[in-house]
Structures are given as structure tokens and as C-alpha cells.
Amino acid sequence: MAPKKIVVFGITGVQGGSVARYLLDDGPEKFEVWGVTRSKTSAKAKALEQQGIKLIEGDLDKPESYEAGLAGADNVWVNADFWLYYDGHNADVAGAREVAQNKGVIDAARRQKVPHITFSALANFGDKFPVPHCDSKVKIVEYLKDIGQNHALVYPAWYFTNVLIFPRRREGDKWIVQWPFPDDKKMTGFAPEQVGAFARLVFRDPEAWNGKEIHCVCDIGSPLEQAAAIFEHLGVTVEVEHLTRERFFSPEFKATLPDELFINYKAILDGIEDPETDTAHALYPGAWYFKDWVANTPALATTFTK
Template sequence: MSGSGKTIVVFGATGHQGGSTARALLGAGYTVVGITRDPTSPKAKSAESHGVKLYKGDLNFPETYAPALQGAYGVFLNIDFWALFDGVDPLAAKAKEEAQGLAAVTAIKAAGVKHLVYSTLDSLGDVAHFDSKATIAGYVRESGVPYTLLYTSYYYSNILFNMLKEEDGALILDMGVPDEVIVPSFAVEQTGLWAVQAFKPEWVGKDMDVVGECMAISAIATGVSLVTGRKCETRHVTMAEFEADTKTDRGWHNNFKAMIDKRFSRSESESRKVVPDAWTFIQWAKMTGALDKYRK
């Protein structure tokens, strides 16, 4: 086992990315300390039952988690923008996330951590939840702490927010995006498979793409049809309609505009060299049962 008992501190150990990473690190032989605001929550207790050592800490207050960093070999850092977003002001959430990130990187450096793996996104200039992470990635690069940057992609599970069921039982994937747009995607449940590899010495100072499948919107709908046995259609939005849309949330719209412009892309082939068993969309649906409620 590669971990040899080294201690890794995982921020957000009860979240989607952090939880997956904690489990994978435990399986690889690492000692895992999970930072959580509420060690008594059901998710925290579940993590503890699998071997995670819980530590109560809050990213808003570095003094609460700084002691847990002392003596740790590595840190997995992921900050949840959406937990900071009030639904109205994305720039305020961006500022809060950047402040949390700067404080965390500062504390990580002060503790002498040997390897920081940070889950990040691209700098797009007009998508707050991307740009905040890109800013923090800049802090990481400049910190002097040995690092690896995980460039994650769209969660397969995000489509669940856009699934509609018609009265006749037909399904609609209502993304508001043209069918031909390619969406780099992955199973967030497998984040830890990449994170474990990222902690290997050969990944220090490098970027790692995290993607399972790059799919057109139309292909996602076809996949839903195959898994559920129900016909799934999109809204068949044209590129002209997408470009003219001024009503959709700007963050959402600009996110997909970046995919169209190739400012947000991932290498599926390079990612699969790191994690050959990364799930495709259909494998994710079958393994998690996420689409079972839509089955015929």
C-alpha cells in the first residue's frame, strides 16, 4: 500500500469530493484526518466508522484547524463555493471562498506540509465559482508548498437538477444548451481515485485532469434513455437561441459558453492514463442507481 501510514488531512471530509478522497486514501494505507464543522453529523459519523479521524474545524477560522495540520504529510483541499453562495450575489461568495483559500494555504505552509493536492477549476473571467478556485490555485503555486492541482469537471450527477418527467412518462433533459456542446464530466463519487494518484511524488508541481467522459448534450440524453428505458429528449436549443438568451443565470450560461469556446476542456485520454477505471456516464448511472427513479 502506497500510503505507508502517512497522515493526510482532508478538508470537507463529509462532502462529495472530500468523502471520496478520504475513503480512497484509507484504502491506500494513509492515515486520514477529516476536517468537519460538525463531527456529530451522520455523514461525519459514517466517515469515522470507516477509519477517518475527525477534527472539528471551520475554514472561516484557521485557528480551529491549524493544529490538525501539524505533522501531516499532505493535505487535500476543496472548498465548496455553493455553501457560501446566498443565491443572489456570486461575487460575494467568490470573495469568501478566496479568503478561505488564502488562509488555508497560509496555514498549510506554516505547518510544513510536504504535499498539497488542491481541487480547482479554470480561470474563465466570468464564472464566479470557477474564477475563485483559479485565484486560489494561484496562491497555491506561489506558496512554495509542493502541490498538485486537480482540474475537475462537470459532475454526472448535476444532470439530476435538469431532469423533467412529462405526464406521458417521457423524459426531458432541460439543460438550455445546444445538443452538440461537449461537456467534460466525471463521477464525483470517484474523486479519490485521482487524488490518491496525485499524492505520488511524481505528480508534484503538475496539473491533473479529472474526467471520465467528454459527452455531447445529445449523448447524455441518449444515455439516460438507455439506462431508464424511457425516451429522453433535450429542448433542442439552437446555437443562435443560446447566444441570444439573456434570462438564464449568467454563471450557468457563461460556464457552457466556455465549453463551446474550448476555454473549459479536459483530456479524457490523459485522465484515463491516471485512472483507467473511471466510470463512463452509463457506468455511473448503473453503479449508483442515480437514474433508477426514472426507469420504466
């Protein structure tokens, strides 16, 4: 049997790169991995090519630039990135562009008779907690269903890697980190480096996953628990800034964040979340808990030096 042709959009990004790696692990007899990139001559693109990935040079704003590369594909990984177009205040503009790009990919895939599409979705917090970068994803999910396109949905949870970019300061021999949640808030999370393991389940058996969802909720932990996990592995004292609900909702704290992040954090703080992790670990037994991610992330040692 010929290998399945899988086209990965965002191949040089975190999610797309993870999808490609896990497909490559199955071997060339299983999958032929293609990636869409703006420039085939970039350093990242050349490195992917050396791994055996075939590249399609294309612009997400111009479906005609990549559509021919979708011919003969068995599945497509779709994930246009809202954050590439967000400047801190233009959520409507960034969301509209993300929706247009995702629809462009879906429509181009349909014209090329691609039988199945796998979409990287996000939680729907509903009317009570409108979150623009989530709502744009919801529109694409609705679009896939409305047009009757065979599809599967992969829902990434909160990225463990966010810890690397939280505001922090050093005080003597310890680090003070500003988690954007109160100390005891339980956050669902996962390692974005592993999203490809969940997507690969769909690519291996798209019929079994048609119309279904995979939620990558691999751990649930509070800022206090995450700080303790970093200390346990690195031996470096990492303390939370002890953000209270009152401080979180203060104008002073809100002013420290881009609008979209504050809206997102507010929805996570008081919105509906799936607290169950067993399903994700049953689907992919190698999925990391936060402590595993800590142990497998050398960048933490650079971020929190002794």
C-alpha cells in the same frame, strides 16, 4: 513505514468523501485519514468515524479552529466550496470568501510545516470568459505558485451528476430534460464520486506530482448522446428539449438560471476545453465513461421512473 497522515477538508462533501474512500481502500498501513468538519457529532461525521476516519472539528472561516489538527500531516486536500456561499447573484462575495478560506488552509498548513498541498482547481477560461467560481480557484493556484508551496492540482471536469438536477418534465411515457446546451455540444465530464482515485495518485507519490496537474476528463458527450445512454440502460425515453444557440442567448432562457450558472454555461459553450480523455483513463483505468456512470447510479432510476 508509518502511514501517511492526510487531512481532507470538506470530508462530508462529494469530493472530500470520495478522497477519503479511495484512501481508505489502500488500507490503514498506507494512509491515516483525517477529516475537517464543522460538527463531529453530525450523522455524516459519525458515519465517517465508524469507517476509521479521524475527525477535526473546525470552521473554515477560523483557521485557528483546525490548525492544530494539521500538525504532522503529510498532505492536505483543499477544496473550499464557492457554491455554499452563492445565493444566485453574489458571486463576488462568494468568491472572496472561498479565496479567503482556501488561503487560510494553505497558510495554516505552512505554519504546521505540511510538506505538500493538493488543491481541487478549476479551468481558467481567461479574460474572454470570466467565470467567478473558476476565477476564484485560479487565484488560489496563483497563490500556491507565488509562495513557492509544493503542490499538485486536480482539475475536475463537468459533473455527470448534473443530469440529476436539470429541469425536467414528464409527458406521457417520456421525460423531457433541459440540458443547458445545444443538442450537439460536446461536453467534457467525469463522475465526481471518482475524484478520489485521481487525488490518491498524488498522495501515493507527492514528489512525482509536485507542480503538476491532473485533469479528470473521462468522457466527451453531447446532450443527445447522454439522453441515449440513459434510455439504453433504463429503458425510459429521455429526450432533450432541443435548446438552440439562439434560445440559449435569449433573455428568457438566461432568466431561468442563476447568474453564475449562465456565465459558466456560456464559457463551456464557446470557451476552450481539453477534448482529450486518454490521459485520465491511463491514470485511472477504472474511470467511468458517462454510460458507466449511468449503470452505477441507482438515483437515475428514481429520477426517471417508467
